[in-house]
Amino acid sequence: MNKQSEQPWKQSYPPGLEWELQAIDQPAHSIFEKSARQYPERPCLDFLGAKYTYAEIARLIDRFARGLQDxxxxxxxxIGLCLPNxxxxxxxxxAALKIGAIVVNFNILYTAREIAQQIDDSRVKxxxxxxxxxxxxxxRPALxxxxxxxxxxxxxxxxxxxxKKYLLKYFRFYQFVHPAPAGNLFSYAQMISSDKAPDRVNINPSEDIALFQYTGGTTGMPKAAMLTHSNLVSNTEQVNLWLQQGDKLEGQERFLAVLPFFHVFSMTVAMNLGLRFGAEIYLLPRFEIKQCLQTLSENGITVFPGVPSIFNAINRYPKRKNYDLSALRYGISGGAALPAEVKQEFEASTHCLLVEGYGLSEASPVITCNPAHNAGKTGSIGLPLPGTRVEFRAIDDINKTEVPGEIGQLLAKGPQVMQGYWNRAEDNAKTLLDDKWLSTGDVGYMDAEGYIFLTDRLKDIIITNGYNVYPRHIEEAFYQHADVEEVIAVGVPDEDKGEVPKVFVKLKSGRNTSDRELLEFVEDKLNPIEIPDSIEIRDELPLTLIGKPSKKALLEEVAKQEEATKQTKEEDKS
Known part of the structure; x- marks a missing residue:
């Protein structure tokens, strides 16, 4: 097998961009510090109208780092961070990275029990x-x-x-705690009170862990992916090099960060990448459609990382045309599959390029992305980033490599891949294979030009009469219907076939298409084993905390319904 067939993506690479890239052995705080030296007086952050320059943030980072050491x-x-954007x-x-501490991201929407579990697992100080x-x-209970x-x-x-400060303090007083600083309760003001420089800490970027990034925990207890300084810097630079091919304006871009930084996609693509660009980052603590559109329009946002549900919400917003989004040059979609219809409608209405990427917490997170210099391929998650290798292995034999066009399970290798999971030896053995290949758990194929297409998660495949059925293929068929806004396909138990597909649909506002009409629409787009056994139309479909469709929530509902049905049958027998 020649090198071209082993790495077919090289022929599709943007002109002038080399695929070869070694790990970048620099401490993660260098991402910010380089831009702070180059653009000290440029606006760095905008938080609901309060602006901070790069020099101001650099000074506060040093002071906070000193406070942590003190x-x-x-x-x-x-060090746990339980903070919104x-x-x-x-x-x-x-500040934590600068003194060699390990950042542990906490989801602010977690329950007290979930936070306590993560504190116990990570052993944060x-x-x-x-x-x-x-x-x-x-x-507070953990303290x-x-x-x-x-x-x-x-x-x-x-x-x-x-x-806004006055209104919040005097009209929302009851929403805040007012603790007096004590021996184990420190205020932010205390932390930045010293102007003494932090002590220098020697960091080995390739070995020292910078971040515990907990996975979503779709099965069992969430696990902490251990990402090194080099992992974070390398992935930021990989995406930076990729987007340079799209006429990036260093020191002039304006990013919108509405996805929470505690999610690894936003942490890398909104925060780290934005700071690497020397961009001004507009911070929103949560997604609210009107506020989001106002921020995009009034501030001339040029780069907008998001998830498909956000781009779809903008497409569907009745007053969308009241907002000027002409400054927007790139949307970057991640976190979930981007339906072709959502991409096409967003690009048509904004005249910007919406590129879909792919990654996971274990890879810092970005592994692939569609090119920024052209449209890429519809339905593809793009090409491997510089320095990243991707292979597809047989679903039933992890040691057998599939040729382009054959469906298999996706493995990736590169400088962004984690060191392993914290205290999870058994999971590490299953996920990090020989020579540090990362088993992603995703299923798909690579075409002859190196573009990668996902068909599903390995664990989401529906096995009907021994045949593999891919939910994403079913979902794409439904998305072609003009009245469909969101779709989730799952497998439900069946006594004869093992599992059969069931589809949950949310219709666009004001539409009243029936389940029978939807079934008739997809019959010529799916093969017989893919035709859903049932279709359930709902006003809303469950989403994860970052707006991804939640199959987990629906599968839990299905499991409860199955258990209730089983109990009823047993009671009838008795």
Whole structure:
């Protein structure tokens, strides 16, 4: 087999971009510091109207790093960040990395039980959070039972412009905690009170862990992917090189960060990449359609990372045409499959390029992306990033490599791939194969030009009468119907066939297509074993915390219904 057939993506690479790339052995805080030196007076962050320059954020990072060291944080100790998108997240993240601590991201929407489980698993020394009751009060029990040594609380109002600060403090007073600083409760002001430079810490980028990024936990307890400094820097540079081919304007871009930084896609593609660009990043603490469109329109946002549900929401918004999105040059979609109809409609209405990428927490996260210099291929997750190898192995034999065009399970290898899971030897053996190939759990194929197409998650495949049925193929057929807004296909138990497909559909506003009409529409687009056994139309479909369709939630519903049916049958027999 020649090199071209082994690595067919090379023939499709953007002109002038070399595929070969070695791991970049630099500490992760260098991502920010390079731009801070180059663009000290350029706006760095905008938080609901409050602006900070690169020089100001650099100074606050150094002060916070000093504060962490003064509280006793040492290299290798774990620091929890339970923060929404805000200047505090950026400051705490890079301050912790600068002193060699390990950042542990916490989802602010987790329950107190879930937060306690992650604290116990990660063994964090302290947690940095906001003074909002709904977050702070879920962390405080861990301090009381000595699971953590300290909490650092940051005042939300102090990060806002004067008018918003006043309104928040005086009209939402009841939503905040007001703790007095104590031996194990530190205020943000205390942390930045010293102007003494932080002590220099020697970091080995290829070995030292920078981040514990917990996976979504679709099965069992979430696991912490251990990402090194080199993993984070390399992945940021891989995406940077990729987007350079699309006429990137370094030092002039304006990013919108509405996806939470505690999610690895946003952390890398919105925060780290934006800072690497020397961009101004507009921070929104949550997605709200009107606020999002106003921010895009009023500030001339040029780069917009998002998930398909956000781009679809913009497509569907009745007053979309009231907002000027002409400055937008790139949308970057990740986190879930991007339906072709969503991509086409968003590009047609905004005249920007919406590129789909693919990755997972275990790879920092980006593995592939469609080219930024052209449209790529519809339905594809793109080409492997520089320095990244992708192979497809047989579904029933992980050691057999499939040729282009054959469906298999996707494996990836590159400088962005994790060191392993924290304290999960058995999972590491299943996920990190010989020579550090990462088994992604996704199924798909590579075409002759090196473009990669996913058909499904390995665990989501529906096995009907011994045949593999791919839910994504079913979903794409339904998305072709003009009345369909969202689709989720899952496998449900069947006594005769083992499993059969069931489809859940959300229709566009004001549409009233029936399940029978939908079935008739897809009959010539699916083969007989793919035809769903049933279709359920709902007003809303469940989403994950970042807006991805949640098959897990629907499968849990199906399991409960099956259990209830089984119990009813047993009661009838008795």
């Amino acid at each position: 509280t006793g944080v040492k290299k290798g100790e774990r 805000s200047p505090y997240y950026v400051i705490a993240y890079f 302290l947690v940095i959070t906001l003074d909002l009751k709904f977050i702070f009060n879920k962390i 009381d039972d000595k699971s953590i040594e300290a909490i650092i609380y940051c005042p939300l109002a102090e990060a806002l412009p004067p008018v």
